[in-house]
Amino acid sequence: MKTGIKFKPCNVGTAEVHNRREQKYIDAINRKYGKTYFWTERTQLNESWRNPDYADSLSDTLEQLKVLVKQKTGRAMQMKSHERVDRKTGKVKVIAGSSAIREGCPPIKPDTTIEDFAEFNAWLASKNITLISIDLHRDEGHIDEYSDELKVNNHAHIIVDWIDHQTGKSVKLSKADCEEMQTVLARSLGMERGTPKQDTGIEGLNAIEYKEKMAQQHYQELQQKNASLEIDNTAKQQQRDQLDAEIKEKTKKANRENGSKILEGGAAIGNTVAHLFGKGKYAQLEAENERLQAKINEFPILVNQEAKKLTKILSAKLENANKANENAKFQYDLLRMKYDSLMIAKDAQEEKLQKIIDEKDYEIRHIEARLQTFLKGLEEKCQNAISAIVDYATSIFDIFTHEHYVPVRDYISASPNKEKSANMLLFFTQLWLTGEQQERAKDKVQKVLNGYYERKQTKKHEQRAVAETQAKENIRTETRSLPDYRQPRTGYVPIDIFHDGETERFYVPAAAKKVWNEEFYYRFTANSDELTNMAAAIFVGLFLAQTTSENVGGGTSNDMPWRDKDDDDERWARRCAAAACQVLGKHPKRGRCR
Numbered sequence: 001m002k003t004g005i006k007f008k009p010c011n012v013g014t015a016e017v018h019n020r021r022e023q024k025y026i027d028a029i030n031r032k033y034g035k036t037y038f039w040t041e042r043t044q045l046n047e048s049w050r051n052p053d054y055a056d057s058l059s060d061t062l063e064q065l066k067v068l069v070k071q072k073t074g075r076a077m078q079m080k081s082h083e084r085v086d087r088k089t090g091k092v093k094v095i096a097g098s099s100a101i102r103e104g105c106p107p108i109k110p111d112t113t114i115e116d117f118a119e120f121n122a123w124l125a126s127k128n129i130t131l132i133s134i135d136l137h138r139d140e141g142h143i144d145e146y147s148d149e150l151k152v153n154n155h156a157h158i159i160v161d162w163i164d165h166q167t168g169k170s171v172k173l174s175k176a177d178c179e180e181m182q183t184v185l186a187r188s189l190g191m192e193r194g195t196p197k198q199d200t201g202i203e204g205l206n207a208i209e210y211k212e213k214m215a216q217q218h219y220q221e222l223q224q225k226n227a228s229l230e231i232d233n234t235a236k237q238q239q240r241d242q243l244d245a246e247i248k249e250k251t252k253k254a255n256r257e258n259g260s261k262i263l264e265g266g267a268a269i270g271n272t273v274a275h276l277f278g279k280g281k282y283a284q285l286e287a288e289n290e291r292l293q294a295k296i297n298e299f300p301i302l303v304n305q306e307a308k309k310l311t312k313i314l315s316a317k318l319e320n321a322n323k324a325n326e327n328a329k330f331q332y333d334l335l336r337m338k339y340d341s342l343m344i345a346k347d348a349q350e351e352k353l354q355k356i357i358d359e360k361d362y363e364i365r366h367i368e369a370r371l372q373t374f375l376k377g378l379e380e381k382c383q384n385a386i387s388a389i390v391d392y393a394t395s396i397f398d399i400f401t402h403e404h405y406v407p408v409r410d411y412i413s414a415s416p417n418k419e420k421s422a423n424m425l426l427f428f429t430q431l432w433l434t435g436e437q438q439e440r441a442k443d444k445v446q447k448v449l450n451g452y453y454e455r456k457q458t459k460k461h462e463q464r465a466v467a468e469t470q471a472k473e474n475i476r477t478e479t480r481s482l483p484d485y486r487q488p489r490t491g492y493v494p495i496d497i498f499h500d501g502e503t504e505r506f507y508v509p510a511a512a513k514k515v516w517n518e519e520f521y522y523r524f525t526a527n528s529d530e531l532t533n534m535a536a537a538i539f540v541g542l543f544l545a546q547t548t549s550e551n552v553g554g555g556t557s558n559d560m561p562w563r564d565k566d567d568d569d570e571r572w573a574r575r576c577a578a579a580a581c582q583v584l585g586k587h588p589k590r591g592r593c594r
Helices: 015-020 023-033 041-046 058-073 114-126 175-189 207-264 267-275 280-377 380-396 402-414 418-429 435-450 452-477 510-518 530-538 569-583
Strands: 047-052 082-085 092-095 100-106 130-137 141-143 150-152 155-162 492-499 501-509
Touching: 015 023, 015 155, 023 280, 058 100, 058 155, 100 114, 100 380, 114 130, 114 175, 114 435, 141 280, 207 280, 380 418, 402 418, 402 435, 402 452, 418 435, 435 452, 452 501, 492 510, 492 530, 501 510, 501 530, 501 569, 510 530, 510 569, 530 569
Parallel strands: none
Antiparallel strands: 047 130, 082 092, 100 155, 130 155, 141 150, 492 501
16 A cells, blocks of 8 residues: 655644544534535544644644744745746746645555654654644545445544744755655555656645545546447447338338239238248248347337446446535635635734834834934933943944043043942933843943043053153163154155154154054044054154053063164064054044944
């Protein structure tokens, strides 16, 4: 016995009541057709199993899967099919909608049990397909027209969840997977695998499509038998007409011969006497005539008997075909009714959801407008502080720069109740920040409130003062003469250096100025001018390059106090740029929150 399966979109509205043979479903069928299409006395032989993780109805499960898909992919589940036109070829391609819940109906053996599907269930799980329910039906079938025996259609209804819960997308099976699925099912049930579609050229059918196909096939068989009977009747009618013609011809011939015998005299009298006594040629003709007449009288009776027999067989087949068509039509009407009701409910729900979304959008716009009005009413320091906190917390870099620190410090310092001001900032900024971002902002605001950054800045200024003092001492005691960068020369460009409260013009190599422009490009570096000023001061020998303990992990270093004799202008400029970054720090430029 062969088996196979093809999963198709499940009608969540009627699948459960059909598979479980619920009483309301049976009553609905009886009201419409006066009888059911299954044998109720065999319903007790059916078996059912339900996955405990899917205790809700299929309709509720479908709604839950829609929510899952929205959460995982950010897009609503596309249930309806839609058309896509190829711009190059103009061909229209139908894109099928998503089928989150699918159903397959494989044939089974009379002794198949739920446990026999264990291997098939494991294979589905390996493909991220979850089994929802299995229902074994042994109460459907038809009466054989020749033996009057019940031919049971043993089959199963397998309903599965076709959504990968890790990605929120429909499971995609390759051609090889589909072929393997048929083999695993047959092996699991101990049955023979069905013939592949590429060998038969026949597309897999569901239960209703199969019934419609069989009903059409029976109807065609009845038409062929009816045509055959008409041909037989025509042939027998021709045979009857031929026999009637022979009888008439022989009767005419006998009459002519009898007339001739009488006119001939004695011979005719002898034949006449022989006729009276049942002898002679005339008696033979009469006997043949009676035999043929008896055969003719028998013929309508035989034809009538054969016609009744064939009519009875054809009527039974026609009745079965009509019953199958009625069942198929009932299934179609029921599915159509459920589909229409689901579409009406879906449209109503979409309209309701759209109304809720519109209302929420209006509320959000209203709140945003009120917030903007509220923020405009705040003092400038508060606005700057809020923008700085939001800019830091939403940045991908966890760097609280000087530009972030100053507005927050100014606002908190200006308030008599600093802790209250800090809490107020955190309250306002939570409107733009997530939970994780709020924690980052809270940490930095608390450090500003505790004076952490002020202490850190004071320490840095002290270290810088020490470095500058040491540099001055080294410059005074150094006997080595430095180039005079105060005089213009060919290939040198002017640069103004701020040092000891004064600005003085120097002339440095154009290659050095180009290095600093690249290293401290003003569009990306917030403290570009300060870094360039420090690097130029080191280059011309105004003070020693000093590396702070905060940037290198402890201690100070005089590894680069003077220009090495082997350094060219470009290399010396890059070393000066690195030293400036170590002392001042390189701060990336960031945008402000609006």
